[in-house]
Structures are given as C-alpha cells and as structure tokens.
Ligand SMILES: Nc1ncnc2c1ncn2[C@@H]1O[C@H](COP(=O)(O)OP(=O)(O)OP(=O)(O)O)[C@@H](O)[C@H]1O
C-alpha cells in the first residue's frame with residue numbers, strides 16, 4: 001500500500017470517528033434528497049400535464065366549428081415548453097421564464113424572461129435544487145472537512161513527525177486530497193443517484209445520458225478545484241484559524257459577491273430594455289412599417305378601415321403580417337442578443353470565480369439555460385408564422401374572390417388540418433456543448449489555476465516546515 | 467554515522483548554531499547538554515532537514531542532509547520532546563500507521579502491541595484512544611515507533627522529559643540495547659544524571675557553539691555538574 005493510500009485511510013478514519021463525516025453526510029443527504037424529490041416530482045407532473053395540454057390544444061383547434069379563418073387565428077393555439085429530464089437536477093432559468101406561449105394573429109408573444117442573474121447564490125435559496133446544493137453548499141462542506149488538514153497537523157506537530165519518517169510532503173498532501181475526494185464523493189453520492197434516476201425516468205428519447213456524464217464531469221472538476229484550493233490555503237496558512245478565515249472569506253467573495261457583481265456588470269455592459277421600453281420601440285417601428293406598406297399597396301395609412309376593399313382583405317392580412325415579421329425579428333433579435341451577451345459576459349467572469357462557469361455550463365448541459373429557452377421561443381414563433389401564412393393564403397384564394405362577401409367565407413376542418421401540430425425538438429447535446437464552450441473552458445482554466453496554486457503552496461511550505 | 471562540519475544556522479540576529487562540528491559513531495550515545503535556547507533543537511532540526519543550514523554541512527551515514535533529505539531520513543528515527551499522535555486513534559493504530567509509513571510494511575496488531583509494551587506501555591492502554599494518554603504514555607508510543615523503524619541513527623530531543631523515573635530507567639535500558647546493536651544515538655537532555663548514566667560521550671553547547679566534549683567514563687557525576695556550571699557562568 002502506498003503512503004498516499006495509508007494517509008488517506010487514516011484521515012478518513014479520523015473524520016469518521018470524530019463525527020464530522022456523519023454530520024456532513026446527514027446534512028447533504030437531507031438537502032439533496034429534498035431538492036431532488038421536489039424538482040423531480042415537479043418535472044414529471046409537468047411533463048405529463050404538458051403532453052396532455054399540448055394534445056388537447058391541437059385537438060380543440062381541429063375540432064373548432066366552421067368559421068372565418070382570421071377568427072380562428074385570433075383564438076390561436078398554445079404551445080408548451082417541454083421540461084428536460086435534467087431540469088430535476090438543475091432547473092436553470094425555468095422558474096424565471098415562461099413555459100407557455102400563445103400563438104395568435106398579428107403579434108409575436110413577448111417572451112417572459114426575468115434574468116436569472118438577478119438571483120445570486122443565497123437568494124436562490126428559495127429555489128432549492130440539487131445544482132444549488134452542489135454549487136453553493138458543497139464547497140462549504142469541502143472547507144469544513146479540509147481547512148485544518150495541513151494547518152492542523154502543523155500546529156499539532158504530527159506533520160513534523162510524519163515527515164521525519166521519510167514521507168514526502170507531496171504524498172501527505174495527496175493522501176489528504178484522496179481522503180477529501182473520497183469523503184465528498186460519499187457525501188454527494190445522493191446527487192449522483194439523483195442524476196441516474198433523472199436519466200432513467202426520462203421519457204423522451206434523447207441524449208440525456210450523455211448530458212448527465214458531461215454534467216457529472218463538470219461538477220467533478222468544480223469539486224477538484226475546491227479540494228485543491230482548500231488544501232493549498234491549509235498549507236499556506238499560519239494556523240487553522242487563519243485557514244478557516246481565509247477560506248470563508250474566499251467562499252463569500254467567490255460564491256456570493258463576485259457572481260452578484262458579475263451579474264450587475266453584465267447588465268450594465270449589455271443593457272436590455274425594460275418591458276415597457278421594448279413594447280414602445282417595437283410598436284413604434286411596427287406602425288411606421290405598416291403605414292408605409294399600406295400607403296404603398298392600398299394608398300391609405302389607416303389599417304383595416306373602410307378604404308380597404310373587402311376583396312383585398314386577405315391580401316392585406318398577408319402583407320401586414322410579412323411586414324411585421326421583419327420588424328419583430330429585428331427587435332426580438334436585439335432583445336435576445338442583449339440577454340445572450342449578458343450570459344456570455346457572466347460565463348467569461350467564470351474565469352474569475354468557478355461557480356459562474358459551472359452554473360452556466362450546468363444549465364446549458366441540463367438544457368435549462370437561456371439559449372434553450374430562446375430556441376423554444378423561436379420555434380414557437382416559426383409555428384405561429386406557418387399558421388398565419390396558411391390562413392392568409394387561404395383567405396386570398398377563397399375569401400377575397402367573394403368581394404363584398406369576404407366575411408361570409410367560412411373555413412372548415414380541411415383548413416384546420418393544414419396547420420401542423422407543434423412538434424418541437426429541443427437543441428441537441430452538440431449545441432449544448434457549444435453553448436457551454438466558454439464556461440467549460442473557464443472551468444478548465446480554473447482547474448489548472450487551482451492545481452498550480454496547490455503546487456506553489458506545497459513548494460512554499462516545503463521550505464518553511466517549522 | 468552522524469556528523470556535522472562547521473555547521474552554522476542563523477535566525478535573523480541570533481546565531482543558533484555557530485560552527486558546530488561533532489561526530490557520533492555507530493554504537494555510541496552522544497548526550498548534548500546546554501541551557502535553554504543554546505541551539506540543541508536547532509541542531510536536530512538541521513539533521514532532519516526541517517531547517518537548512520547557513521554554512522557547513524550535516525551528514526548522515528556520509529550523506530549530506532541538504533541534498534539527500536529522503537535518504538537520510540530513512541536512516542534516522544526521531545523522538546521529539548513531545549511526541550504528537552492522532553488522538554482519535556488507539557495506541558496500536560498509531561503505531562501501525564507510523565511504522566507502516568516508516569518501513570513500508572504494516573506490523574500486525576500483535577506485533578504492534580508487543581512493541582508498545584516493550585517500550586513500557588501498559589497492555590490495556592494500547593487499545594485506548596491516544597487522546598486519553600498522558601504525556602509519558604505518548605512518549606512511549608514515540609519510542610516504540612522509533613524501535614519499529616529499526617533506524618541506524620536515533621535523534622532524541624529531550625526524550626525522557628515527562629517520563630517517570632522507572633520509565634526513564636527502562637528507556638535508558640532500551641537505548642543501551644540499541645547502542646549495543648550498533649545504532650548511533652544523539653540525545654539532547656537537561657538531565658546531567660541521565661547523561662552520565664547512559665552517555666558514551668557528552669557535549670556541552672553554549673549559545674550555539676559546542677564548547678566542551680568529554681567521555682562519560684572520564685568523569686564523575688559531580689565533575690560533570692561542575693564542568694557544566696562552569697560553562698554556563
Ligand atoms: N524557527 C525559529 N525562528 C527564529 N528563531 C528560532 C527558531 N528556532 C529557534 N530559534 C532560536 O534559536 C535559538 C536556539 O533555539 P533551540 O530551540 O535550538 O534551543 P534549545 O537548545 O533546544 O533550547 P531548549 O533547551 O529550551 O529546548 C534560540 O535563541 C531560539 O530563540
């Protein structure tokens with residue numbers, strides 16, 4: 001048996017005997033089990049209800065009575081955002097983003113999106129999730145178990161005694177690292193079980209398994225960073241008291257203050273308009289574009305007035321919609337870009353504090369990040385336009401030729417059937433990995449930093465053993 | 467086996483070791499005397515590689531400590547003034563752990579108990595957690611670890627401090643047995659009687675310098691005391 005394993009074994013035995021391991025395990029188990037039970041239950045129920053609602057909504061659409069197509073378009077359809085299986089591990093922005101979009105005539109629904117960056121570490125306590133426990137509390141557990149691993153032995157004199165036997169300082173530190181890693185693997189194993197359950201109970205045929213592996217690897221990297229930093233500080237600190245003080249300060253700054261500051265900074269740098277500002281700007285440009293188009297085609301700026309011959313009503317609808325598409329695309333693209341830029345700025349800030357990198361990577365891999373939400377909203381809007389275009393075409397061909405009798409036209413089941421059901425495929429794993437690219441790189445960079453820091457701490461301590 | 471050549475160590479202004487040259491041969495017990503702060507512990511720390519010297523060299527078995535710190539430690543066993551152990555582990559567990567790290571093979575529980583009782587620890591105490599041990603009991607575990615290592619040189623920093631007279635006598639007995647097996651022993655002490663009883667040679671340190679070296683056989687306890695006090699004036 002190598003000295004590393006012997007040291008790790010002794011360390012683990014001590015942790016077990018002094019009760020720290022049991023206490024930490026119970027707390028971790030209680031938090032992880034509660035968080036997962038709630039989120040998993042929520043995800044499962046939501047998915048069952050969503051599938052039922054989506055089917056029912058389309059069924060209602062198909063079974064509507066014969067009527068003027070534009071009336072039908074006003075009533076519209078609803079689409080429901082699927083909740084990926086891994087949302088039970090990391091709900092991401094789910095609690096802050098809408099899940100239902102009403103597809104109706106004329107106007108793209110505003111996507112409800114309260115930025116998740118408003119909620120930093122502790123504020124998200126309200127949304128206890130497995131991801132939150134792992135991101136925010138797990139480092140604290142590593143600190144509690146490891147802050148005195150080296151400083152304590154130095155204070156007690158056992159370090160000197162062990163070294164006098166001819167054991168390398170490096171082996172002592174590796175032994176302790178091994179003990180810490182084993183302990184947190186044990187403590188956080190409920191999270192691993194949760195991950196397996198989430199994937200196993202996933203109903204959609206998807207790449208959830210692969211995502212889970214990538215997710216587990218990202219978290220493992222995060223904990224490795226925590227272990228390396230805790231041991232480095234414990235090696236550098238003059239005393240265990242100094243060690244715990246430094247580590248708690250680091251936790252407060254890294255896990256709560258920096259993410260908050262990064263969010264504020266990102267919002268300042270890439271300002272997104274308020275809901276009112278956005279509506280005002282969009283409405284302004286829409287009516288300008290509409291007026292210009294109506295003036296050109298129908299020699300009037302008054303939309304849907306008596307100046308419009310009923311024989312051209314369907315044509316007008318088609319034009320009105322198409323003009324609107326461009327303007328809405330421009331405004332929504334800008335809005336979404338500002339959110340996306342904020343997200344990327346925060347991912348970049350992940351080079352300064354690994355929790356930001358992990359948070360972004362975790363959401364992306366779980367499929368609950370902003371990009372996934374945007375992907376859904378865009379698919380919904382495409383579906384709305386398909387519906388509008390089919391209806392306008394139908395009006396041009398069947399209602400407009402009736403002239404003054406335009407509104408006597410009633411479409412039937414044959415038209416309703418032409419509108420396809422909303423079949424949505426969420427972005428795949430490759431897209432998620434690409435989206436998480438910056439944050440995964442930031443995480444890797446942090447890992448490299450942490451190992452260098454530990455190596456430095458070891459060299460420093462090796463020269464100042466007394 | 468243990469040798470220093472003009473060894474110097476400076477802490478800021480204080481010269482803790484001032485050109486110390488001494489040599490301890492296999493089968494010899496060298497007792498180092500000196501007042502508090504005269505550099506005895508510093509000398510031992512240099513031998514262990516915990517301090518780097520500021521001049522001269524320290525050799526273990528002919529190897530320079532500064533350049534072969536692992537190889538030299540492999541030849542040494544060290545018992546400090548206060549043996550520090552893992553309180554949550556029993557005496558046997560502590561011994562097995564340290565012995566395994568020192569030698570690469572873990573002694574069985576029975577061997578461990580034998581080593582501990584040989585060092586003077588009560589058999590019943592070997593199964594108790596070390597947190598409940600007195601200072602002398604810990605010291606005995608330290609002695610057992612050193613014996614388990616089977617080192618060719620022993621570095622003892624006031625090893626008998628805290629041992630009761632009987633245990634101290636037993637310890638001296640152990641040292642003499644090791645000496646007879648060819649182990650080189652360097653021990654610091656404040657106990658002139660102990661030095662005279664067990665030492666083969668006695669050195670006196672004063673403010674970092676080795677000011678006197680005598681053979682223990684050459685003088686009586688009273689002579690040693692007079693000599694010591696002379697240097698400490
Ligand atoms: N790490 C250190 N930093 C600064 N000064 C030190 C350090 N270690 C020892 N000294 C100084 O070096 C001198 C020698 O100390 P040392 O511990 O070697 O004395 P000693 O002979 O072992 O004393 P004692 O009999 O009390 O154990 C003292 O003046 C002490 O203050």
Ligand SMILES: [Mg+2]
Pocket residue numbers: 506507508623
């Ligand atoms: Mg001393």
